[in-house]
Amino acid sequence: MKGIIFTEFLDIIEDAFGLEVCQKMLDQASDIGVYTAVGSYDHRALVTLIVTLSKITGVSAEDLQEVYGEAVFTRLLQTLPAMTGIQQDTFNFIKKVEDHIHTEVKKLYPDATPPQFDFISETKTHMVMDYKSARCMSHVCLGLIKGCAKHFGQTVHVTMAPLNKSKSHVRFNLDLIVE
Structure with a gap:
């Protein structure tokens, strides 16, 4: 890490x-x-x-991870290379994490093993994605998602469900609340 x-x-x-x-x-x-x-x-x-x-x-350790993830989002965002052309909203940013950010991290740090995101389905207001990581820190991911939504001034309701016993594979359901 x-x-x-x-x-x-x-x-x-x-x-x-x-x-x-x-x-x-x-x-x-x-x-x-x-x-x-x-x-x-x-x-x-x-x-x-x-x-x-x-x-x-x-x-709880889960709550601490979530709070940490939310707090660290903006700090990590500042360390990223510019991502020109990315529509500035929560869902588009999250999709770019796997394709752009994790790819760049691997280029800069060949020994890095970031989590993997698999996108199952998406509409304008709903996204289903799977988080896969041997580190089993899905609550940090949950916090990062919340931090991302906050950064973009959006309200997103997030639920998560482990898909295996170790919690190395977790499904996230995100619902964008449109007011």
């Missing part, structure tokens, strides 16, 4: 819970907390941090 995920996680935790809680999380997880944005790290270290933070704060 790319280091930017770790560095942003630590920044968001410090902003949300304070330096003391962030340090307590690192200490209890036996993690020195030294990450570089361009480094590569085992995703299990992030899972350990999330589980530890959950124990400290009493907030």
